[in-house]
Structures are given as C-alpha cells and as structure tokens.
Amino acid sequence: ATEDKALITLFGATGDLAKRKLYTSLFKLYQKGYLADHFALLGTSRHEMSDEEFQEMVLNSIKDIPAKDGEAEAFSKHFFYCAHDVTKPEHYAKLKDRLTELDKQFGTEGNRLFYMSMAPQFFGTIAINIKKQGLLTDDGYNRLVIEKPFGRDFDSAKKLNDELSQTFEENQIFRIDHYLGKEMVQNIQALRFGNPVIEALWNNRYIDNIQVTLSEKLGVEERAGYYDNSGALRDMVQNHIMQVVAQLAMEEPVAFTDDDVRVEKIKALRSLRVYTPSQAAANFVRGQYGADGSQPDYRHEDGVDPESGTETFVAAKLMFDNYRWSGVPFYVRTGKKLADKFTRIDVVFKKPLIDIFANPNSGNEQALHSNVLTIFVEPKSGFALQLNAKHVGQGYTTEPVDLKFLQSDSAKKESPEPYERLFHDALEGNHTNFASWAEIAYAWKFVDVIRNLWDIEKPQFPNYTPGSMGPAAATELLARDGRKWVYDL
Ligand code: NAD
Structure with missing residues (x-):
C-alpha cells in the first residue's frame, strides 16, 4: 500500500462516532500501510484532556482489533489533543499553532483533512473559522469531511452549503453517506x-x-x-x-x-x-x-x-x-x-x-x-x-x-x-462514494x-x-x- 501523508483535525474527538468508528477505521488503514509514519490526528472537543489521556482513549477504542505487538501503541502516538470550543473564534489560534507543529514533526507536507463529527448546527461555524483563523495550508491539500445530516430541508442545506463554500470548493468537500x-x-x-x-x-x-x-x-x-x-x-x-x-x-x-x-x-x-x-x-x-x-x-x-x-x-x-x-x-x-x-x-x-x-x-x-x-x-x-x-x-x-x-x-x-x-477515499481525494x-x-x-x-x-x-x-x-x-x-x- 502507498502511504497517504495527512494531518487530520477531528472536531468531536470524544464523541460516540469517533470512538466507535473513526479510530478503528484509521487503525485498520494503519495496519494495511495506508497510514504510516507521516500522519497525525489532532482531536478537539470541549473537554480538557492531555495528549496522553487522549491516546489512552484511542487505545481503548481499538482494543478489540487483533494487532501485532506494540502496533496499537505506535499508532496511538500519532494522536494529539487540543481542548477547544468551536463557537469561540479565539480558540482557533491554539489549533493553528499545533497544526503547524504537527505538520513539521510528522512531515505531512501540508496535507490537511478536517473532519466534522459533531452536531450539525456547528458545521457552518467551524468551516468559516477554519478559513478566518488561518487553519488552511498553502502547501498540500485542504479537505473537509462532513457527517450527516446535511440540512433538514432544501433551504437549510443550501445555507449550510453556502457556509462551507466560503472556505472549501466543491471538490474539497466529502459528504459522508455511509451507504x-x-x-x-x-x-x-x-x-x-x-x-x-x-x-x-x-x-x-x-x-x-x-x-x-x-x-x-x-x-x-x-x-x-x-x-x-x-x-x-x-x-x-x-x-x-x-x-x-x-x-x-x-x-x-x-x-x-x-x-x-x-x-x-x-x-x-x-x-x-x-x-x-x-x-x-x-x-x-x-x-x-x-x-x-x-x-x-x-x-x-x-x-x-x-x-x-x-x-x-x-x-x-x-x-x-x-x-x-x-x-x-x-x-x-x-x-x-x-x-x-x-x-x-x-x-x-x-x-x-x-x-x-x-x-x-x-x-x-x-x-x-x-x-x-x-x-x-x-x-x-x-x-x-x-x-x-x-x-x-x-x-x-x-x-x-x-x-x-x-x-x-x-x-x-x-x-x-x-x-x-x-x-481512505477522502485521503486519496476520490469523490466517487460521496454525495x-x-x-x-x-x-x-x-x-x-x-x-x-x-x-x-x-x-x-x-x-x-x-x-x-x-x-x-x-x-x-x-x-x-x-x-x-x-x-x-
Ligand atoms: P456526540 O454527541 O457523541 O459527540 C459530539 C462531540 O462534539 C463530542 O466530542 C463533544 O465534546 C463535541 N462538542 C459538542 N459541542 C462542542 C463545542 N461547542 N465545541 C467543541 N466540541 C464540542 O455525537 P456523535 O454521535 O459522535 O455524532 C457526530 C456526528 O456524526 C453527528 O453529525 C451525527 O449526526 C453523525 N453520525 C453519528 C453516528 C453515530 O453512530 N454516532 C452515525 C452517523 C452519523
């Protein structure tokens, strides 16, 4: 497998979806070699937590997946944490600094993938702040993966899409439909x-x-x-x-x-x-x-x-x-x-x-x-x-x-x-399986x-x-x- 170099920012890192599906999926990609040395994930949510506590949480989510000796621990060392309230613009400065550091440390070549795994009312706010507070990169790619639901009718979906579009182009947006x-x-x-x-x-x-x-x-x-x-x-x-x-x-x-x-x-x-x-x-x-x-x-x-x-x-x-x-x-x-x-x-x-x-x-x-x-x-x-x-x-x-x-x-x-x-598709930039x-x-x-x-x-x-x-x-x-x-x- 060819390694995907990427720095992932996960909004909603302590949520149910993250714990049940996202960390396990990333671990499987790691085991197959799609993710290797050059990836890191910065998790955020409102809770205060150290990097070590976050790594423990990730280890706990993947504990049932059969793995080689030391594999899970090595994987967990790619995870970092930053407490952050998505509604507070000033909180994004901390994220920006850590992303710059992690990009250097892991050699992710400026590839940034933002994953929104939070209540949908925050999607627009986060997207707008990602741009305003300078979290985008000029070197690699900027991509957004977004959970469902995408609006509750045409008007609200259009409003959300307009908000996302202030920061991301259509070909940078990956809307999840797990079917x-x-x-x-x-x-x-x-x-x-x-x-x-x-x-x-x-x-x-x-x-x-x-x-x-x-x-x-x-x-x-x-x-x-x-x-x-x-x-x-x-x-x-x-x-x-x-x-x-x-x-x-x-x-x-x-x-x-x-x-x-x-x-x-x-x-x-x-x-x-x-x-x-x-x-x-x-x-x-x-x-x-x-x-x-x-x-x-x-x-x-x-x-x-x-x-x-x-x-x-x-x-x-x-x-x-x-x-x-x-x-x-x-x-x-x-x-x-x-x-x-x-x-x-x-x-x-x-x-x-x-x-x-x-x-x-x-x-x-x-x-x-x-x-x-x-x-x-x-x-x-x-x-x-x-x-x-x-x-x-x-x-x-x-x-x-x-x-x-x-x-x-x-x-x-x-x-x-x-x-x-x-x-994996999102890391590869392939839109076939996204709406x-x-x-x-x-x-x-x-x-x-x-x-x-x-x-x-x-x-x-x-x-x-x-x-x-x-x-x-x-x-x-x-x-x-x-x-x-x-x-x-
Ligand atoms: P959740 O309520 O379990 O988690 C939400 C996360 O957001 C937590 O980490 C929480 O700390 C964080 N958060 C809340 N307010 C915040 C704020 N102001 N600032 C920063 N962080 C804040 O939600 P979930 O079940 O993990 O769902 C996440 C998304 O995934 C939703 O869009 C949901 O519709 C979608 N989804 C979930 C599932 C599932 O099985 N859980 C399935 C399909 C889609």
Missing part, C-alpha cells in the same frame, strides 16, 4: 456496467419495476431525541435511498472516475419526477410502529413526544422521466421494527409476452414467473437471478430457480467497513414536497405492527398497480 461505503452498493456499478447481459436489459423494455428495501428490526433505541425530530423520510430516504436509486437509474459514465460518475448521478436525480402535493399524497405512505407485547409503541419510547406524528416507516413510488425509465416505477421502503434487518434490491423483469407453458385447460393460466435479479446488500452480500426452469420429472411443468452468488464469510471479513473505505451538492439539492427538493404535506396533515398513528413489513397501505401502493413486493411475509 456508499457498502461493498454491494459499490457493486451495483460493476454488475451493471461490467455485464452486457445485464446492461442490455436495463431499461423500460425489459424491466417492469425496481424495489429497494432498507429494513431495520430495532426500534428507535437511544437515538429518540434526534429521530423524533427527523423521521424516516429525512433520516433514510433523502440520503441513503436516493443515493442507491441514483446508482440504479444512472446512465453509463464515460469512464469510471469520480467526476464522470457524479455527472451521471446528477442527471439521474434531475430526471426524478418531483411530485405535486396531490401526487405525493398518492405515491407516498408513512407509518409509525405500534406496541408489541411488553414493548411500548413508538410514542411511548423514552424521549419521544407522546403525540408524535413522526414517521418510522416510509414506502414510496418514484418515477424517472427519461427515455430509459419512462413508465418503470421504483418502489422504495424503509422502516424500524420491521420483520428483519436487511437491505436488498429487487429488479423485476417483464413477464414473457407469450407463455407457451401455460395450460388453461388444467386451470394453469400462467406457468412462467417474472425473472428477478436480487442484489443482497446486507447482512448477506451477493446477488441472485431467478429464472424459469423445467421441473424435474415425467411431465412438463416449469418452476422458478435461482442462480446465486453469495460472498464467502472470509471475503466478507476482508471487506473494509464503510468508514474505513470512505476515510455532491447537486445530488443533495435535487434529493431535498424532491423530499420537501412530501415533508410539507405530511407536516400539515395529522397522521393516523400507530398503523403497523412490529415484526410486519409496515402498514397495509404499503402493500396497497403496489397492489393498485397490479404488483407486489418481492420480499414479503
């Missing part, structure tokens, strides 16, 4: 653009509909305060689902580079039909989970408003108005307390125009099933193609069979976690119509049972088009 770090989400493009048998059929002549399901088994857990203010539409649909759908819908990029992929994803999202309020009402379903035995319903979870109208489930029908997809619905759904935890994509092909195996005399109107390509994103990773085949035996009946590829456990173990992959401003803007404009509608009309909640696949209206959404969810109970 884009998942192996099988990245595999969508290999599957589509690496296989003529798939790409040749990837259009409205052969595809009947596409279904995307991001299903969670757990309820709101300890994130209630955040979640009740956000809801599934903002938390899952605007970002993760839109990004997955854009990859399914996009045209083939000119080359597999970040710029070329971006252009196509933006074009795809630009052709997504923005609904009028009445179309939105017809094409979106919301839900909130009810009680389950001793488990409370959503409104009685700790930290949730007892009259909350927040949705814990969304199902929707999306339409792209372009030549490839005209007439093909993309059905998407996501929710908490559903039957199981998994993410999958089902591509349902059109039925054969003529079914020569049907035998109406014996009451068999239709023998052939639709071909379905399923992409298993998680927990299992792989894909399956459902075809029609002859049933073994004397007679002649057909039955659906699966051609299936699942990644082995050992391959899965070797596959980097999303945060490790995305951190651009234009994509986020289109996604918000689409979602805002639904949000505004739902904020006005009081929902009839709760409306689905834990362990189900959501409210009856989600089934009805497809049934009225004569279709059904491929994954159903």
Whole structure:
C-alpha cells in the first residue's frame, strides 16, 4: 500500500462516532500501510484532556482489533489533543499553532483533512473559522469531511452549503453517506456496467419495476431525541435511498472516475419526477410502529413526544422521466421494527409476452414467473437471478430457480467497513462514494414536497405492527398497480 501523508483535525474527538468508528477505521488503514509514519490526528472537543489521556482513549477504542505487538501503541502516538470550543473564534489560534507543529514533526507536507463529527448546527461555524483563523495550508491539500445530516430541508442545506463554500470548493468537500461505503452498493456499478447481459436489459423494455428495501428490526433505541425530530423520510430516504436509486437509474459514465460518475448521478436525480402535493399524497405512505407485547409503541419510547406524528416507516413510488425509465416505477421502503434487518434490491423483469407453458385447460393460466435479479446488500452480500426452469420429472411443468452468488464469510471479513473505505477515499481525494451538492439539492427538493404535506396533515398513528413489513397501505401502493413486493411475509 502507498502511504497517504495527512494531518487530520477531528472536531468531536470524544464523541460516540469517533470512538466507535473513526479510530478503528484509521487503525485498520494503519495496519494495511495506508497510514504510516507521516500522519497525525489532532482531536478537539470541549473537554480538557492531555495528549496522553487522549491516546489512552484511542487505545481503548481499538482494543478489540487483533494487532501485532506494540502496533496499537505506535499508532496511538500519532494522536494529539487540543481542548477547544468551536463557537469561540479565539480558540482557533491554539489549533493553528499545533497544526503547524504537527505538520513539521510528522512531515505531512501540508496535507490537511478536517473532519466534522459533531452536531450539525456547528458545521457552518467551524468551516468559516477554519478559513478566518488561518487553519488552511498553502502547501498540500485542504479537505473537509462532513457527517450527516446535511440540512433538514432544501433551504437549510443550501445555507449550510453556502457556509462551507466560503472556505472549501466543491471538490474539497466529502459528504459522508455511509451507504456508499457498502461493498454491494459499490457493486451495483460493476454488475451493471461490467455485464452486457445485464446492461442490455436495463431499461423500460425489459424491466417492469425496481424495489429497494432498507429494513431495520430495532426500534428507535437511544437515538429518540434526534429521530423524533427527523423521521424516516429525512433520516433514510433523502440520503441513503436516493443515493442507491441514483446508482440504479444512472446512465453509463464515460469512464469510471469520480467526476464522470457524479455527472451521471446528477442527471439521474434531475430526471426524478418531483411530485405535486396531490401526487405525493398518492405515491407516498408513512407509518409509525405500534406496541408489541411488553414493548411500548413508538410514542411511548423514552424521549419521544407522546403525540408524535413522526414517521418510522416510509414506502414510496418514484418515477424517472427519461427515455430509459419512462413508465418503470421504483418502489422504495424503509422502516424500524420491521420483520428483519436487511437491505436488498429487487429488479423485476417483464413477464414473457407469450407463455407457451401455460395450460388453461388444467386451470394453469400462467406457468412462467417474472425473472428477478436480487442484489443482497446486507447482512448477506451477493446477488441472485431467478429464472424459469423445467421441473424435474415425467411431465412438463416449469418452476422458478435461482442462480446465486453469495460472498464467502472470509471475503466478507476482508471487506473494509464503510468508514474505513470512505476515510481512505477522502485521503486519496476520490469523490466517487460521496454525495455532491447537486445530488443533495435535487434529493431535498424532491423530499420537501412530501415533508410539507405530511407536516400539515395529522397522521393516523400507530398503523403497523412490529415484526410486519409496515402498514397495509404499503402493500396497497403496489397492489393498485397490479404488483407486489418481492420480499414479503
Ligand atoms: P456526540 O454527541 O457523541 O459527540 C459530539 C462531540 O462534539 C463530542 O466530542 C463533544 O465534546 C463535541 N462538542 C459538542 N459541542 C462542542 C463545542 N461547542 N465545541 C467543541 N466540541 C464540542 O455525537 P456523535 O454521535 O459522535 O455524532 C457526530 C456526528 O456524526 C453527528 O453529525 C451525527 O449526526 C453523525 N453520525 C453519528 C453516528 C453515530 O453512530 N454516532 C452515525 C452517523 C452519523
């Protein structure tokens, strides 16, 4: 591996995300040699702490990762700490001095990566101060990695983006959407653009509909305060689902580079039909989970408003108005307390125009099933193609069979976690797996119509049972088009 030389400034260094994901990801990059002698991280938060105490904290976060003797300790010596209140401009002077020192000490050649892992209301302030207080370098690169959520509607996202833009150019900003770090989400493009048998059929002549399901088994857990203010539409649909759908819908990029992929994803999202309020009402379903035995319903979870109208489930029908997809619905759904935890994509092909195996005399109107390509994103990773085949035996009946590829456990173990992959991409300056401003803007404009509608009309909640696949209206959404969810109970 080639070493990435970088000086990382982490805002929110004592936070949950930093401890659970960021230090472990950096350690794995260190073990693989992507990070070596020439990197350092300056952690900041409001707490007072010495460098040694911070190094202890980092060691503690990575203690479960198998390592060579002394490896973890050597890694931790690249970590330094500076107490700092991001809202106080005068505090940035200390940061500036330490960054100058660390740059010299570790020979990071002026490469600076700023990582914002804090409450989003601080993102704009930090960006503005980074420039004003002179934390940018003139030698290497200046990059910003920023956590979600990116705004709560188009206007707030635009305001945030304008603030970031005062300091960073679009090609210096890396907006994290951890779904884009998942192996099988990245595999969508290999599957589509690496296989003529798939790409040749990837259009409205052969595809009947596409279904995307991001299903969670757990309820709101300890994130209630955040979640009740956000809801599934903002938390899952605007970002993760839109990004997955854009990859399914996009045209083939000119080359597999970040710029070329971006252009196509933006074009795809630009052709997504923005609904009028009445179309939105017809094409979106919301839900909130009810009680389950001793488990409370959503409104009685700790930290949730007892009259909350927040949705814990969304199902929707999306339409792209372009030549490839005209007439093909993309059905998407996501929710908490559903039957199981998994993410999958089902591509349902059109039925054969003529079914020569049907035998109406014996009451068999239709023998052939639709071909379905399923992409298993998680927990299992792989894909399956459902075809029609002859049933073994004397007679002649057909039955659906699966051609299936699942990644082995050992391959899965070797596959980097999303945060490790995305951190590395940011260090390499590769934008392929990050959302651009234009994509986020289109996604918000689409979602805002639904949000505004739902904020006005009081929902009839709760409306689905834990362990189900959501409210009856989600089934009805497809049934009225004569279709059904491929994954159903
Ligand atoms: P957290 O509340 O655990 O940590 C926040 C950090 O900010 C702490 O280090 C705190 O000391 C620091 N901080 C707060 N106010 C400050 C101030 N005025 N000046 C300096 N430091 C201050 O948050 P988290 O869960 O780690 O989340 C961080 C970001 O990552 C958020 O944007 C969140 O939405 C996002 N995120 C978190 C998770 C997760 O699993 N925790 C998952 C996805 C995205």
